[in-house]
């Protein structure tokens with residue numbers, strides 16, 4: 001038996017889905033969080049029918065005639081897969097708007113039960129809903145629930161199961177004269193007059209509006225956003241998160257675990273090479289990554305609270321003013337916020353953008369937002385090269401915003417884009433964020449992080465260890481520079497010279513980073529910590545010998561702003577739906593990271609140390625070639641814009 005959850009965006013479908021199935025799908029306080037259909041079996045507790053019940057969570061929709069890609073997923077599913085029953089989630093904080101979609105669902109001939117959600121908000125506002133009147137008018141069952149506390153869910157499931165196979169009365173607006181959308185609205189207004197008793201009228205300036213006057217203000221909005229982000233990132237990277245990670249890195253993975261393993265292996269007399277593989281390669285590399293787990297957990301806990309409070313939707317409004325100028329829309333910010341967790345769902349979230357050009361641009365620009373996997377690199381460089389400072393983490397996010405805005409401008413110049421579209425986004429009311437939800441999201445992220453570290457990163461690291469310990473004749477070698485890894489890295493290393501990065505190790509680490517960004521840290525752990533017998537993340541250690549603080553910052557930028565990991569590239573390819581655009585996007589990302597690192601190294605070294613960095617002359621040649629290339633592309637774009645104008649005249 002299939003029960004579909006359908007309703008407006010942000011009405012609480014995924015919250016209900018998670019409560020009914022025990023899953024931990026992404027819940028956020030904004031419209032357009034779910035962009036894909038999700039199916040799961042109902043929890044035993046609610047399994048009351050003879051046959052197994054499956055719950056289907058759908059993206060939010062305002063109407064059955066789809067306007068955006070993810071709305072189409074919902075209407076296609078409802079119209080074609082014919083669920084046995086639809087639970088229509090009506091947002092109790094926004095009843096009259098939600099009922100428009102309800103009237104359309106009630107025309108389909110599929111049994112519908114209305115779940116009037118967010119009953120807690122209705123009660124808090126002092127509104128009164130007359131459920132019987134509403135049932136009479138709609139001709140279907142109405143069950144009042146609070147998805148967040150699971151109140152009323154058993155009743156809801158029972159009601160839904162009981163109407164499976166029944167012939168529900170259909171509403172019909174198609175026979176009416178004139179515009180049937182207007183007819184629906186008028187009808188909804190009449191039935192709500194009888195069934196809803198509102199305490200406040202709509203024109204009342206409420207608490208949310210008052211906060212918005214400040215945080216979404218024309219001038220204050222952006223500085224407030226920066227301050228909040230600064231607080232969150234420095235708390236996570238340098239504050240509590242950094243402190244806990246330092247302990248894990250120094251004590252647990254720096255001493256306790258390797259010492260215990262070494263004495264265990266020495267005790268049973270294992271082959272020293274085998275011992276090194278396990279202790280230095282596998283455990284050392286994975287440990288260097290896992291050490292950053294607390295930092296990731298603290299960050300995602302804070303971000304989840306911020307998001308659930310409703311603030312992030314305001315950020316979309318603030319950003320819209322700036323984004324419009326560069327050919328993006330305020331809606332582009334949502335994929336980017338999601339992308340701060342992981343670029344893959346971030347890129348998938350571009351589906352909510354209707355305009356094809358805005359969607360492509362957002363897909364290309366979203367991976368520039370530092371994701372969770374990039375945090376360990378940021379944290380490592382911050383500790384080793386800039387100890388006791390708090391600006392490195394936040395500065396990376398400010399650069400990311402700059403890269404996105406300037407990148408948008410450049411993309412607009414390089415390719416032919418149409419005009420930008422309007423941006424309408426509904427703002428949910430502010431609320432006290434749910435700690436429970438934040439904890440769930442935090443552990444979910446932690447689980448993903450550990451899973452990745454103990455699978456793909458473990459495998460990669462064992463391989464990296466092997467490649468640095470053996471030469472091409474498969475003989476164990478004490479001299480790293482004669483190893484397989486060194487010879488592979490040396491092929492790529494010359495490309496990094498114009499950036500001021502010298503050493504095959506840096507090339508090797510960057511390459512492993514494309515498999516998973518955490519690998520950069522893990523590879524460094526194998527290459528440097530082992531050789532010097534000291535922990536990777538100490539200031540002045542082996543890693544510190546490879547860079548000056550300026551080139552270290554440039555290397556950080558290089559790894560963060562070149563293309564994302566392979567999995568995220570796959571998502572880009574899927575969402576672009578065009579190989580041409582996919583490769584254009586990759587080329588763009590690669591050149592952004594490369595040129596950015598080049599500029600940081602050379603300008604930074606000149607300004608701060610008053611001398612030229614390694615690779616200064618090659619860098620000049622690269623810049624000239626780059627400028628020529630970009631000018632050519634802009635000329636070409638202008639020419640095709642001109643032919644486009646001629647053709648339309």
Ligand SMILES: Nc1nc2c(ncn2[C@@H]2O[C@H](COP(=O)(O)OP(=O)(O)OP(=O)(O)O)[C@@H](O)[C@H]2O)c(=O)[nH]1
Nearest residue numbers: 009010011012013014015028029032033034060147
């Ligand atoms: N107060 C209150 N908030 C709720 C309730 N149910 C859900 N919410 C909140 O509503 C917001 C949206 O929840 P989601 O479950 O993501 O909504 P959705 O319908 O899946 O949204 P889309 O995927 O964007 O269509 C979150 O902030 C939830 O915490 C409820 O019963 N009471």
Ligand SMILES: [Mg+2]
Nearest residue numbers: 013014033034
């Ligand atoms: Mg959802």
